[in-house]
Structures are given as C-alpha cells and as structure tokens.
Amino acid sequence: xxxFIFIFFVGLFPAQQSxxxxxxxDYASANHPLIKQAAxxxxxxERLVTGAKGMLxxxxxxxxxxxxxxxxxxxxxxxxxxxxxxxxxxxxxxADWELLNWKNFLNISLSKLxxxxxxxKLKQAQNEVKLNVIQMFFAYQNSRSWLDVxxxxxxxxxxxxxxxxxxxxxxxxxKSDIYDIKANLGTxxxxxxxxxxxxxxxxxxxxxxxxxxxxxxxxxxxxxGIFSETEFQDPDFTKKLLEKNPxxxxxMAEIKAQEKRKDAARSAYWPxxxxxxxxxSFYNKVLGKDDIGAVGFSDQFAQNKNQSLNFGLSIPIFxxxxxxxxxxxxxLNIINSNYDKELVINTLTQSINSIxxxxxxAQEKYNLLDANFENQKLSFQKSEEKYKEGLMDxxxxxxxxxxxxxxxxxLISSKNDVIQQTELLKVMxxxx
Numbered sequence: 001x002x003x004f005i006f007i008f009f010v011g012l013f014p015a016q017q018s019x020x021x022x023x024x025x026d027y028a029s030a031n032h033p034l035i036k037q038a039a040x041x042x043x044x045x046e047r048l049v050t051g052a053k054g055m056l057x058x059x060x061x062x063x064x065x066x067x068x069x070x071x072x073x074x075x076x077x078x079x080x081x082x083x084x085x086x087x088x089x090x091x092x093x094x095a096d097w098e099l100l101n102w103k104n105f106l107n108i109s110l111s112k113l114x115x116x117x118x119x120x121k122l123k124q125a126q127n128e129v130k131l132n133v134i135q136m137f138f139a140y141q142n143s144r145s146w147l148d149v150x151x152x153x154x155x156x157x158x159x160x161x162x163x164x165x166x167x168x169x170x171x172x173x174x175k176s177d178i179y180d181i182k183a184n185l186g187t188x189x190x191x192x193x194x195x196x197x198x199x200x201x202x203x204x205x206x207x208x209x210x211x212x213x214x215x216x217x218x219x220x221x222x223x224x225g226i227f228s229e230t231e232f233q234d235p236d237f238t239k240k241l242l243e244k245n246p247x248x249x250x251x252m253a254e255i256k257a258q259e260k261r262k263d264a265a266r267s268a269y270w271p272x273x274x275x276x277x278x279x280x281s282f283y284n285k286v287l288g289k290d291d292i293g294a295v296g297f298s299d300q301f302a303q304n305k306n307q308s309l310n311f312g313l314s315i316p317i318f319x320x321x322x323x324x325x326x327x328x329x330x331x332l333n334i335i336n337s338n339y340d341k342e343l344v345i346n347t348l349t350q351s352i353n354s355i356x357x358x359x360x361x362a363q364e365k366y367n368l369l370d371a372n373f374e375n376q377k378l379s380f381q382k383s384e385e386k387y388k389e390g391l392m393d394x395x396x397x398x399x400x401x402x403x404x405x406x407x408x409x410x411l412i413s414s415k416n417d418v419i420q421q422t423e424l425l426k427v428m429x430x431x432x
Contacts, residue, residue, distance in 0.1 A: 020222040021137055021423060024210060025130050032129045032211045038122040045115035052111040055104040058097035065090040068287075085287040091301075094278035099311075103267040110264055113257040120250035127246060129209070130427045136206040138420040141221055142413050143199040149409045150192045153402060157185045160398075180395040221416070238352050241428050242345065251344045255337045262330035268323040271315040281305045352428055359421035366414040373411055380404035 019027070029035060067088040074081055098104065161181050168175050207215060234240070242248055283300045295303070316323070380400060387397040 017216065018218045018220050020220055021134065022222075024133050024137055024206075024219065027212075028129050028133050028210050029126050032125075034125050035122070035129060038118070038125040041118045042115065042122050045111065045118045049108070049111040049115055052104070052108040055098070055101075055107065058095045060093070060095045062093040064092070087285040087287055089283040090280060091282070092278065092280035094276065096276045097274065098272060099275050100273035101267075102270050103264055106260060106264040106267055110257060110260040113253060113260055117250055117253040117257055120246045120253055123246035124250055127427050131424060133206070133209045134420060134423045134427070136202070136209040137219060138416050140199070140202040140206045140219060141416050143195065143202040145409055145412045145416075147192070147195040147199045149405050150188060150195050153405055154185065154188050154192060156401065157181060157188065157398070161185070177393060177395070180393075181398060184395075184398050221419070237356070238349060241352050242348050245348055245428065247344050248341075248348060251337065251341045255334065255341060258330065258334045258337045262327060262334060265323065265326035265330045268319070268326070269316060271313055274312045274314065276310045276312075277308070279305070279307050355421055355424045355428065359418065359425065362414060362417040362421055366411070366418050369407070369411045369414050373407065376404060376407045 065088070067090075069084075069086045069088060071085075072081055072083055161178065164177050164181060168178060203215070203219075206219065207213070207217070281301050281304045283297050283304070380403075383392060383397060383400040386392040392400075
C-alpha cells in the first residue's frame, strides 16, 4: 500500500522531486522491468499448479454430428444395404478419467516447486536491482559532492583574485600572486568540466538503474542507520546471510525440482489405470421418400440410446529406451544444479565478505577522518588569518585552502561509503 501511494504521487506530480535512497529502492522494486518479468513468472507458475491439479479430474465432452449420406447405405429399418440417401444425426457425451497415473501426482509436486523457485527468483531480482540502485545512488552522491567542492574552490578563488588585485594596486602584494592564482583557477576549471560530466553520467546511470526515463528527480541523502562492528562478530555471520539469500534459496529449490523431474521421468515405467464412460443416441431419416411408417425423432432418440463403461490397465514394456534416456538426463541435470549451487555459494560468499571488509575499512577510515577533521579546520583558520595579515603568499594559501576543501570532501565521501556498505548489507541480510 505504501508503494502504491508513493507511485501514485510520482505520477501526479511529474515536476522535479527529491527522493532519498529508500524511496529509490521502493520505486525500483515496484517498477523495474526485471522485477515485473519475475512477477509474471510467479503468476505463470501459479497457473501451472492449477493445471497440474486439474489432471486428476476427468475430461468431459459433449457433441453432435449431422451427416448426409448419398448412394449405397444401410437402411436402419431393415438393416439391409440399399441405394439410399439418408440423414444421420448423432448425439453423444463422454468422460475419460485417468484413475491412477503417478506422473500426475509428481507433476503437482513439481509445479509447486517451480512456483517456489520463481518466487525466490523474484526476490533475487529485487535484490539485484536494489544492489545496483544503491551503488549508482552513492556514485552520484560522491560525484555531486566533488563538483560542489570544485565550485566552492572556484568561487573562493574568484573572490581571492579580486582582493589580490586591490592589494597589488596598493602595493601590499606582488603582481606574481595574481598570475599564480589565475593559473590555478584554470586548472580547477578544467577539473570542474570533467567533474560536471561525471556527475551527469552518474545520474544517467542512476536513472537507468531505477528504470526512470525522464530526468525529473533529484536525489538526496537522508540520515541512515549504520551497522555496528558487533554485527560481524558472529562466526556464522556469512553463513547466515548466505542461507537467507534468495539466490541460494532459489538454487536449492531448483535442485529439489530437478530431483522431482527425475521421479516424473521414471514414472513412465509404471502402469496406468484408466476409465471412460460414454452415452450416445442417434436419429436416422431416409431422404427423398414419403415414408409414412418412419419412426419419429423423439421415438428414435429414446430407442437408440447407448451407454458404455470401460476400464483399462496399460503396462509399459518397451519404449525404445526413451524413458531410460529421460531418467539419465534428469540425473545429469541434478548434478549440474549442484554445480550451480557451488557457484552461487562462491559468488555470494565473495560478495558478503567483500561488503563486510569494505564496511569495516570505510568505518575505520571515517572515524580517523572525523577525529582529525577539527584539527584540519583549525589549521585552515590559522592559515587564513596569516594570509589576510600578509604573512602567507597566495599560492601557499591556495594549497592550504584546497587541502581543507579536499578534507571536507574526503569526510563526506567516507561517510557515504560507510552508509553504502551498510545499505548493501541490509539487502544481503534481508531474507525471504
């Protein structure tokens, strides 16, 4: 319901909006084509379960035939062949029922497993989309932060040039200071062009990850909860995340399905027991003769009624090695699915451990930068005072000022990295 309301307002107000990470994840989970396709697969397998159960029911058919016969035919009154033109109408109803076929029961179990597998694959698709959105979201935030730093530097240098030009006029600054500052301004402007391009590309990548085709959204970071290092102290941390991951659950369900397919293939060795019932009646009329003694439709319909009940047992003896081949292929598919399981375990273990290591490193880096940030701030303030008093040349102050702005960006980027790894772990931690 929450996602529906969010999507409704997105369509109602197409103007520029601000989405945080959670809103991005909610939108992508509901609207990305990969997720929609996976949802269709779930609905399809739900229908296949119904179809498999339907095989336990009888099939019923009713119909009628209307036939004209010209030339030699059997006279229904005398039961002799004569040269007759006749009209023949038949009415029938019949039911066929497989009273016992083990394959039908196995197909029900298999269709349920296929539905379970498709449900896990839907969750897997959601996770993959979310992981991609998270990475693109923070790539955009970092590129935008770096562009803001460069714009702040350029703005500060332009003001610095104006002040220095006045100081040069009154003789308190050498003219070379202006040249040094303008040379650095040119370098920063080149960096700004590259940074702007990188920001635009990262936003395009983020919009693509969200499956949004119009650039009508701005993306902002809200305060996010951060994992504690104690979360990783559990020796079974990786194993628990692995077993809850839908990719792992999907491959396990697929192994069960392959085993059930083997049983279904083997069921072709077993006998089947069938039953059928039919009812019919007919009306016959000779054409081109004024047969006063002919029996009427209702009387013929009542007289010509016929019913039959049949039971049959079918025992397979030799089927050209087709069943044996199907069973052997099913066994090979089970082996192949177990190899898929090993690949999934290896990939997920690498991903979980990588995120864990990056989180711990990012958190350690952020703590160090945060602890040293106040010292860098004080250092910059002292340098700024020296520059204003003429105790520091413009180039040196430019270097100090750039270092201070770089420190600001490093702190923001480091915090973003911690939050990014936290969000990636949240997705990995969310089981089905």
